[in-house]
Amino acid sequence: MHLKLIMxxxxxxxxxxxxxxxxKEYDKDVQYDESRLPAYDLPPLLVTSSGHPVRTPEDxxxxxxxxxxxxxxxxxxxxxxxxxxxxxxxxxxxQEDRGFMGGKATRKDIKIHLENAKGRLSMHFLVFVPNEAQxxxxxxxxxxxxxxxxxxxxxxxSRPGFLxxxxxxxxxxxxxxxxxxxYQQDLVGHNEVEFQNSIHKLFYPEGQSFPKAHEWGVLSACxxxxxxxxxxxxxxxxxxxxxxxIMGHSKMGKATLWTAAQxxxxxxxxxxxxxxxxxxxxxxxxxxxxxxxxTRFPYWLCRNAWKFVEQEDxxxxxxxxxxxxxxxxxxxxxxxxxxxxxxxxGEYLSAYHASxxxxxxxxxxxxxxxxxxxxxxxxxxxxxYHIREGGHSxxxxxxxxxxxxxDFHLQAK
Ligand code: GCU
Numbered sequence: 001m002h003l004k005l006i007m008x009x010x011x012x013x014x015x016x017x018x019x020x021x022x023x024k025e026y027d028k029d030v031q032y033d034e035s036r037l038p039a040y041d042l043p044p045l046l047v048t049s050s051g052h053p054v055r056t057p058e059d060x061x062x063x064x065x066x067x068x069x070x071x072x073x074x075x076x077x078x079x080x081x082x083x084x085x086x087x088x089x090x091x092x093x094x095q096e097d098r099g100f101m102g103g104k105a106t107r108k109d110i111k112i113h114l115e116n117a118k119g120r121l122s123m124h125f126l127v128f129v130p131n132e133a134q135x136x137x138x139x140x141x142x143x144x145x146x147x148x149x150x151x152x153x154x155x156x157x158s159r160p161g162f163l164x165x166x167x168x169x170x171x172x173x174x175x176x177x178x179x180x181x182x183y184q185q186d187l188v189g190h191n192e193v194e195f196q197n198s199i200h201k202l203f204y205p206e207g208q209s210f211p212k213a214h215e216w217g218v219l220s221a222c223x224x225x226x227x228x229x230x231x232x233x234x235x236x237x238x239x240x241x242x243x244x245x246i247m248g249h250s251k252m253g254k255a256t257l258w259t260a261a262q263x264x265x266x267x268x269x270x271x272x273x274x275x276x277x278x279x280x281x282x283x284x285x286x287x288x289x290x291x292x293x294x295t296r297f298p299y300w301l302c303r304n305a306w307k308f309v310e311q312e313d314x315x316x317x318x319x320x321x322x323x324x325x326x327x328x329x330x331x332x333x334x335x336x337x338x339x340x341x342x343x344x345x346g347e348y349l350s351a352y353h354a355s356x357x358x359x360x361x362x363x364x365x366x367x368x369x370x371x372x373x374x375x376x377x378x379x380x381x382x383x384x385y386h387i388r389e390g391g392h393s394x395x396x397x398x399x400x401x402x403x404x405x406x407d408f409h410l411q412a413k
Pocket of ligand 1: 276341
Protein backbone atom coordinates (compact mmCIF):
# COMPACT_ATOMS: atom_id res chain seq x y z
CA MET A 1 0.00 0.00 0.00
CA HIS A 2 1.24 3.51 -0.73
CA LEU A 3 3.01 4.98 2.29
CA LYS A 4 1.26 8.34 2.13
CA LEU A 5 -2.10 6.64 2.16
CA ILE A 6 -1.09 4.47 5.09
CA MET A 7 0.04 7.45 7.08
CA UNK A 8 -3.13 9.35 6.24
CA UNK A 9 -5.22 6.41 7.46
CA UNK A 10 -3.12 6.16 10.59
CA UNK A 11 -3.70 9.84 11.24
CA UNK A 12 -7.38 9.17 11.31
CA UNK A 13 -7.05 6.24 13.63
CA UNK A 14 -7.28 3.31 11.18
CA UNK A 15 -4.47 0.81 11.50
CA UNK A 16 -4.12 -2.81 10.36
CA UNK A 17 -1.10 -4.84 11.55
CA UNK A 18 0.50 -4.61 8.09
CA UNK A 19 0.09 -0.86 8.08
CA UNK A 20 1.54 -0.58 11.58
CA UNK A 21 4.65 -2.48 10.36
CA UNK A 22 5.09 -0.14 7.40
CA UNK A 23 4.56 2.92 9.57
CA LYS A 24 7.26 1.67 11.92
CA GLU A 25 9.52 1.49 8.90
CA TYR A 26 8.77 5.14 8.20
CA ASP A 27 9.47 5.95 11.83
CA LYS A 28 12.77 4.07 11.77
CA ASP A 29 15.34 6.87 11.75
CA VAL A 30 13.43 9.19 14.07
CA GLN A 31 15.45 10.50 16.98
CA TYR A 32 13.87 10.42 20.42
CA ASP A 33 16.96 10.10 22.55
CA GLU A 34 17.54 13.47 24.25
CA SER A 35 21.26 12.83 24.65
CA ARG A 36 21.70 12.37 20.88
CA LEU A 37 19.94 15.51 19.69
CA PRO A 38 22.08 18.11 17.92
CA ALA A 39 23.38 21.22 19.66
CA TYR A 40 21.79 24.34 18.20
CA ASP A 41 21.58 28.11 18.53
CA LEU A 42 18.19 29.71 18.13
CA PRO A 43 17.91 32.86 16.04
CA PRO A 44 17.57 35.84 18.37
CA LEU A 45 14.09 37.15 19.00
CA LEU A 46 15.09 40.60 20.08
CA VAL A 47 17.50 41.65 17.33
CA THR A 48 16.13 42.92 14.01
CA SER A 49 17.38 41.47 10.73
CA SER A 50 19.45 44.64 10.27
CA GLY A 51 21.14 43.98 13.61
CA HIS A 52 19.37 46.51 15.84
CA PRO A 53 18.40 45.53 19.37
CA VAL A 54 14.68 45.41 20.12
CA ARG A 55 14.37 47.33 23.39
CA THR A 56 10.77 48.47 23.67
CA PRO A 57 7.29 47.05 23.07
CA GLU A 58 7.03 49.50 20.14
CA ASP A 59 10.24 48.14 18.56
CA UNK A 60 8.72 44.67 18.86
CA UNK A 61 5.25 45.46 17.58
CA UNK A 62 6.29 47.85 14.78
CA UNK A 63 9.54 46.34 13.52
CA UNK A 64 10.49 42.89 14.73
CA UNK A 65 7.07 41.19 14.84
CA UNK A 66 6.17 42.17 11.23
CA UNK A 67 9.64 41.08 10.12
CA UNK A 68 9.19 37.65 11.74
CA UNK A 69 5.65 37.21 10.40
CA UNK A 70 6.91 37.94 6.92
CA UNK A 71 9.65 35.28 7.29
CA UNK A 72 7.08 32.70 8.45
CA UNK A 73 4.82 33.63 5.55
CA UNK A 74 7.51 33.46 2.89
CA UNK A 75 9.55 30.52 4.15
CA UNK A 76 7.28 28.24 6.18
CA UNK A 77 3.50 28.48 5.72
CA UNK A 78 3.24 30.51 2.51
CA UNK A 79 1.84 33.93 1.86
CA UNK A 80 -1.76 34.54 0.84
CA UNK A 81 -1.59 36.49 -2.44
CA UNK A 82 -4.05 39.12 -3.58
CA UNK A 83 -7.15 37.45 -5.06
CA UNK A 84 -7.55 37.50 -8.85
CA UNK A 85 -10.58 39.76 -8.42
CA UNK A 86 -12.16 40.94 -5.15
CA UNK A 87 -13.91 38.18 -3.21
CA UNK A 88 -17.55 38.71 -2.38
CA UNK A 89 -18.40 37.29 1.03
CA UNK A 90 -21.91 36.52 2.22
CA UNK A 91 -23.31 34.81 5.32
CA UNK A 92 -26.28 32.50 5.32
CA UNK A 93 -27.93 31.20 8.49
CA UNK A 94 -28.63 27.78 7.03
CA GLN A 95 -30.22 26.39 10.20
CA GLU A 96 -30.92 27.46 13.74
CA ASP A 97 -31.87 25.19 16.64
CA ARG A 98 -32.76 27.09 19.80
CA GLY A 99 -33.43 23.91 21.74
CA PHE A 100 -30.06 22.20 21.28
CA MET A 101 -28.90 19.90 24.08
CA GLY A 102 -32.22 19.91 25.86
CA GLY A 103 -32.56 23.68 25.53
CA LYS A 104 -29.14 24.53 26.98
CA ALA A 105 -27.88 26.05 23.77
CA THR A 106 -28.71 27.55 20.43
CA ARG A 107 -26.96 25.92 17.52
CA LYS A 108 -26.41 28.00 14.41
CA ASP A 109 -25.20 26.51 11.14
CA ILE A 110 -23.68 29.39 9.21
CA LYS A 111 -22.58 29.17 5.61
CA ILE A 112 -19.84 31.56 4.64
CA HIS A 113 -19.94 31.93 0.86
CA LEU A 114 -16.80 33.13 -0.90
CA GLU A 115 -17.11 34.05 -4.53
CA ASN A 116 -15.41 35.88 -7.39
CA ALA A 117 -15.11 35.55 -11.16
CA LYS A 118 -12.89 32.48 -10.69
CA GLY A 119 -15.35 30.42 -8.67
CA ARG A 120 -17.30 29.90 -5.48
CA LEU A 121 -16.60 28.00 -2.25
CA SER A 122 -18.50 27.78 1.01
CA MET A 123 -17.36 27.14 4.55
CA HIS A 124 -19.73 25.63 7.04
CA PHE A 125 -19.27 27.37 10.39
CA LEU A 126 -20.88 25.94 13.54
CA VAL A 127 -21.73 28.26 16.41
CA PHE A 128 -23.18 27.15 19.76
CA VAL A 129 -24.36 29.78 22.23
CA PRO A 130 -25.44 29.10 25.84
CA ASN A 131 -29.10 30.08 26.21
CA GLU A 132 -28.89 31.06 29.87
CA ALA A 133 -25.77 33.23 29.83
CA GLN A 134 -25.74 36.97 29.41
CA UNK A 135 -24.76 37.88 25.84
CA UNK A 136 -22.35 38.41 24.28
CA UNK A 137 -20.39 35.39 25.56
CA UNK A 138 -16.69 34.58 25.19
CA UNK A 139 -16.16 31.49 23.06
CA UNK A 140 -13.82 28.68 22.15
CA UNK A 141 -13.13 28.48 18.43
CA UNK A 142 -11.93 25.12 17.14
CA UNK A 143 -9.92 24.45 14.00
CA UNK A 144 -11.53 21.07 13.52
CA UNK A 145 -10.86 17.71 11.90
CA UNK A 146 -14.57 16.94 12.07
CA UNK A 147 -16.76 17.81 9.16
CA UNK A 148 -19.03 20.49 10.58
CA UNK A 149 -21.89 19.25 8.43
CA UNK A 150 -21.98 15.74 9.87
CA UNK A 151 -24.36 14.68 12.59
CA UNK A 152 -21.40 14.08 14.91
CA UNK A 153 -22.58 17.32 16.37
CA UNK A 154 -25.74 15.85 17.80
CA UNK A 155 -25.72 15.67 21.55
CA UNK A 156 -24.59 12.25 22.75
CA UNK A 157 -27.08 10.24 24.74
CA SER A 158 -24.44 7.89 26.10
CA ARG A 159 -22.26 10.67 27.54
CA PRO A 160 -24.44 13.51 28.71
CA GLY A 161 -22.82 16.90 28.17
CA PHE A 162 -20.70 15.66 25.28
CA LEU A 163 -21.34 15.76 21.57
CA UNK A 164 -21.04 12.47 19.73
CA UNK A 165 -17.56 13.41 18.55
CA UNK A 166 -16.34 13.98 22.11
CA UNK A 167 -16.51 17.76 22.40
CA UNK A 168 -17.43 18.71 26.00
CA UNK A 169 -20.05 21.20 24.90
CA UNK A 170 -22.08 20.92 28.12
CA UNK A 171 -19.08 21.86 30.21
CA UNK A 172 -18.18 24.82 28.00
CA UNK A 173 -21.76 26.08 28.13
CA UNK A 174 -21.95 25.63 31.93
CA UNK A 175 -18.79 27.65 32.32
CA UNK A 176 -20.23 30.46 30.22
CA UNK A 177 -18.57 29.87 26.88
CA UNK A 178 -19.91 29.62 23.40
CA UNK A 179 -18.27 27.17 21.04
CA UNK A 180 -17.55 27.49 17.32
CA UNK A 181 -15.85 25.25 14.79
CA UNK A 182 -14.50 25.45 11.27
CA TYR A 183 -13.76 22.32 9.28
CA GLN A 184 -10.23 22.01 7.91
CA GLN A 185 -11.30 20.64 4.52
CA ASP A 186 -13.93 23.16 3.46
CA LEU A 187 -11.38 25.28 1.63
CA VAL A 188 -8.53 22.85 0.96
CA GLY A 189 -7.98 19.07 1.08
CA HIS A 190 -6.31 17.42 4.08
CA ASN A 191 -3.29 16.43 2.00
CA GLU A 192 -3.97 18.65 -0.99
CA VAL A 193 -1.55 18.24 -3.88
CA GLU A 194 -3.43 19.75 -6.82
CA PHE A 195 -4.83 23.10 -5.64
CA GLN A 196 -7.30 23.17 -8.53
CA ASN A 197 -10.53 23.19 -6.58
CA SER A 198 -9.29 24.62 -3.30
CA ILE A 199 -9.68 28.26 -2.24
CA HIS A 200 -6.46 28.94 -4.17
CA LYS A 201 -8.38 28.98 -7.46
CA LEU A 202 -10.06 32.25 -6.50
CA PHE A 203 -6.62 33.78 -6.16
CA TYR A 204 -4.79 32.67 -9.31
CA PRO A 205 -4.18 35.47 -11.80
CA GLU A 206 -4.42 34.63 -15.51
CA GLY A 207 -1.90 31.90 -16.36
CA GLN A 208 -1.27 30.61 -12.79
CA SER A 209 -2.57 27.23 -11.70
CA PHE A 210 -0.43 26.24 -8.73
CA PRO A 211 0.85 28.15 -5.68
CA LYS A 212 4.29 29.69 -6.15
CA ALA A 213 7.12 28.54 -3.87
CA HIS A 214 6.42 31.29 -1.33
CA GLU A 215 2.64 31.10 -1.60
CA TRP A 216 0.14 29.47 0.73
CA GLY A 217 0.06 25.79 1.46
CA VAL A 218 -2.64 23.85 3.28
CA LEU A 219 -2.08 25.26 6.78
CA SER A 220 -2.12 28.83 5.52
CA ALA A 221 -5.39 28.20 3.72
CA CYS A 222 -6.89 26.84 6.96
CA UNK A 223 -5.67 29.93 8.82
CA UNK A 224 -7.17 32.23 6.19
CA UNK A 225 -10.50 30.44 6.56
CA UNK A 226 -10.47 30.90 10.34
CA UNK A 227 -10.02 34.62 9.82
CA UNK A 228 -13.06 34.66 7.52
CA UNK A 229 -15.04 32.94 10.28
CA UNK A 230 -13.80 35.63 12.67
CA UNK A 231 -15.12 38.25 10.20
CA UNK A 232 -18.51 36.58 10.62
CA UNK A 233 -18.24 36.54 14.43
CA UNK A 234 -17.73 40.30 14.36
CA UNK A 235 -21.30 40.49 13.05
CA UNK A 236 -22.85 38.04 15.57
CA UNK A 237 -24.09 39.85 18.68
CA UNK A 238 -24.36 36.61 20.71
CA UNK A 239 -20.59 36.17 20.73
CA UNK A 240 -18.01 38.52 22.21
CA UNK A 241 -15.51 38.49 19.36
CA UNK A 242 -12.92 40.24 21.57
CA UNK A 243 -12.79 37.14 23.82
CA UNK A 244 -12.25 34.24 21.45
CA UNK A 245 -9.91 31.40 22.43
CA ILE A 246 -8.76 29.69 19.24
CA MET A 247 -7.59 26.10 19.58
CA GLY A 248 -6.77 22.99 17.64
CA HIS A 249 -5.17 19.60 17.98
CA SER A 250 -2.15 18.36 16.08
CA LYS A 251 -2.32 19.57 12.46
CA MET A 252 -5.07 21.91 13.62
CA GLY A 253 -2.83 23.08 16.47
CA LYS A 254 -0.31 24.14 13.83
CA ALA A 255 -3.05 26.01 11.95
CA THR A 256 -4.16 27.56 15.25
CA LEU A 257 -0.76 29.03 16.00
CA TRP A 258 -0.35 30.43 12.49
CA THR A 259 -3.86 31.92 12.62
CA ALA A 260 -3.37 33.54 16.02
CA ALA A 261 0.12 34.81 15.20
CA GLN A 262 -1.24 36.78 12.25
CA UNK A 263 -4.77 37.70 13.28
CA UNK A 264 -4.71 39.77 16.44
CA UNK A 265 -8.48 39.58 16.78
CA UNK A 266 -8.07 36.14 18.40
CA UNK A 267 -7.62 36.92 22.10
CA UNK A 268 -6.00 33.65 23.19
CA UNK A 269 -4.51 30.58 21.52
CA UNK A 270 -4.30 26.94 22.60
CA UNK A 271 -1.95 24.54 20.86
CA UNK A 272 -2.83 20.93 21.65
CA UNK A 273 0.06 18.67 20.68
CA UNK A 274 0.83 20.73 17.58
CA UNK A 275 4.38 19.36 17.29
CA UNK A 276 6.37 19.81 14.09
CA UNK A 277 5.47 23.10 12.31
CA UNK A 278 3.43 23.91 15.41
CA UNK A 279 4.99 24.64 18.78
CA UNK A 280 8.02 22.31 18.51
CA UNK A 281 11.43 23.74 17.66
CA UNK A 282 12.73 22.76 14.20
CA UNK A 283 16.34 22.69 15.31
CA UNK A 284 15.90 19.90 17.87
CA UNK A 285 15.03 17.42 15.10
CA UNK A 286 13.31 15.23 17.66
CA UNK A 287 10.25 13.18 16.70
CA UNK A 288 8.78 14.44 13.44
CA UNK A 289 11.26 16.53 11.46
CA UNK A 290 10.83 18.90 8.54
CA UNK A 291 11.98 16.11 6.22
CA UNK A 292 9.39 13.69 7.57
CA UNK A 293 6.67 16.28 7.32
CA UNK A 294 7.28 17.32 3.74
CA THR A 295 7.62 13.69 2.66
CA ARG A 296 4.18 12.75 3.90
CA PHE A 297 2.42 16.10 3.61
CA PRO A 298 4.33 17.95 0.88
CA TYR A 299 2.11 21.03 0.79
CA TRP A 300 1.03 21.60 4.37
CA LEU A 301 3.80 24.21 4.25
CA CYS A 302 4.89 26.27 1.26
CA ARG A 303 7.46 24.90 -1.17
CA ASN A 304 10.15 27.26 0.11
CA ALA A 305 10.17 25.24 3.35
CA TRP A 306 11.55 22.24 1.42
CA LYS A 307 14.84 24.10 0.98
CA PHE A 308 15.48 23.78 4.71
CA VAL A 309 15.16 20.00 4.90
CA GLU A 310 18.20 18.87 6.89
CA GLN A 311 19.30 22.51 6.82
CA GLU A 312 17.17 23.70 9.72
CA ASP A 313 20.06 25.70 11.14
CA UNK A 314 19.88 27.97 8.09
CA UNK A 315 16.35 29.05 8.91
CA UNK A 316 16.29 32.67 10.10
CA UNK A 317 13.42 31.69 12.40
CA UNK A 318 12.34 28.88 14.71
CA UNK A 319 8.95 28.08 16.18
CA UNK A 320 9.44 29.99 19.47
CA UNK A 321 9.24 33.08 17.26
CA UNK A 322 5.79 32.07 16.05
CA UNK A 323 4.54 31.83 19.63
CA UNK A 324 6.16 35.19 20.36
CA UNK A 325 4.09 36.77 17.56
CA UNK A 326 0.97 35.97 19.62
CA UNK A 327 2.25 38.11 22.54
CA UNK A 328 0.92 39.84 24.57
CA UNK A 329 -2.13 37.62 24.07
CA UNK A 330 -2.11 34.46 26.21
CA UNK A 331 -0.91 31.23 24.63
CA UNK A 332 -1.22 27.72 26.07
CA UNK A 333 0.78 24.72 24.93
CA UNK A 334 -0.25 21.14 25.68
CA UNK A 335 1.97 18.04 25.35
CA UNK A 336 1.78 14.42 26.50
CA UNK A 337 4.47 12.03 27.70
CA UNK A 338 3.88 9.38 25.04
CA UNK A 339 3.34 11.83 22.19
CA UNK A 340 7.02 11.82 21.30
CA UNK A 341 6.28 12.36 17.58
CA UNK A 342 5.19 15.90 18.56
CA UNK A 343 8.31 16.44 20.74
CA UNK A 344 6.80 17.67 24.00
CA UNK A 345 10.11 19.00 25.24
CA GLY A 346 10.57 20.98 22.01
CA GLU A 347 7.06 22.38 22.44
CA TYR A 348 7.84 23.43 26.00
CA LEU A 349 11.17 25.03 25.07
CA SER A 350 9.49 27.03 22.34
CA ALA A 351 7.03 28.43 24.88
CA TYR A 352 9.90 29.07 27.29
CA HIS A 353 11.95 31.00 24.71
CA ALA A 354 8.92 32.96 23.46
CA SER A 355 8.43 34.15 27.04
CA UNK A 356 11.23 36.67 26.51
CA UNK A 357 8.87 38.70 24.33
CA UNK A 358 5.98 38.37 26.80
CA UNK A 359 8.24 39.84 29.48
CA UNK A 360 9.26 42.69 27.17
CA UNK A 361 5.55 43.44 26.75
CA UNK A 362 5.01 43.44 30.53
CA UNK A 363 3.44 39.97 30.80
CA UNK A 364 4.35 36.82 32.68
CA UNK A 365 6.04 33.99 30.85
CA UNK A 366 7.73 30.68 31.65
CA UNK A 367 10.80 31.11 33.81
CA UNK A 368 12.43 27.68 33.84
CA UNK A 369 13.93 25.56 31.08
CA UNK A 370 12.81 22.48 33.03
CA UNK A 371 9.41 21.09 32.18
CA UNK A 372 6.84 21.23 34.96
CA UNK A 373 5.84 17.96 36.63
CA UNK A 374 3.56 15.73 34.59
CA UNK A 375 -0.05 16.71 35.31
CA UNK A 376 0.83 20.10 36.83
CA UNK A 377 -0.49 22.85 34.61
CA UNK A 378 0.88 26.37 34.47
CA UNK A 379 -2.20 28.58 34.21
CA UNK A 380 -1.48 31.95 35.81
CA UNK A 381 1.11 33.05 33.30
CA UNK A 382 0.42 34.51 29.86
CA UNK A 383 2.41 31.57 28.51
CA UNK A 384 0.72 28.46 29.91
CA TYR A 385 1.65 24.81 29.60
CA HIS A 386 0.90 21.29 30.68
CA ILE A 387 2.17 17.84 29.94
CA ARG A 388 0.10 14.85 31.00
CA GLU A 389 0.53 11.10 30.93
CA GLY A 390 -0.61 9.42 27.74
CA GLY A 391 -0.69 9.88 24.01
CA HIS A 392 -1.90 11.93 21.09
CA SER A 393 -5.42 13.15 21.93
CA UNK A 394 -7.37 15.78 23.80
CA UNK A 395 -8.77 14.23 26.97
CA UNK A 396 -11.47 15.70 29.24
CA UNK A 397 -8.69 16.59 31.70
CA UNK A 398 -6.96 18.65 28.97
CA UNK A 399 -10.22 20.44 28.13
CA UNK A 400 -10.62 21.37 31.79
CA UNK A 401 -7.17 22.92 31.84
CA UNK A 402 -7.88 24.86 28.63
CA UNK A 403 -11.04 26.23 30.21
CA UNK A 404 -9.17 27.09 33.43
CA UNK A 405 -6.63 29.00 31.33
CA UNK A 406 -9.37 30.84 29.44
CA ASP A 407 -11.19 31.59 32.71
CA PHE A 408 -8.07 33.09 34.17
CA HIS A 409 -7.14 35.22 31.18
CA LEU A 410 -10.41 35.97 29.38
CA GLN A 411 -13.10 36.11 32.05
CA ALA A 412 -11.16 38.65 34.04
CA LYS A 413 -10.70 40.94 31.01
C1 GCU B 1 0.60 13.29 11.50
C2 GCU B 1 1.59 14.38 11.23
C3 GCU B 1 1.62 15.40 12.36
C4 GCU B 1 0.23 15.87 12.67
C5 GCU B 1 -0.68 14.68 12.92
C6 GCU B 1 -2.15 15.07 13.16
O1 GCU B 1 1.06 12.49 12.56
O2 GCU B 1 2.86 13.83 11.03
O3 GCU B 1 2.41 16.50 12.00
O4 GCU B 1 0.27 16.72 13.77
O5 GCU B 1 -0.64 13.83 11.81
O6 GCU B 1 -2.61 16.06 12.63
O7 GCU B 1 -2.82 14.30 13.85
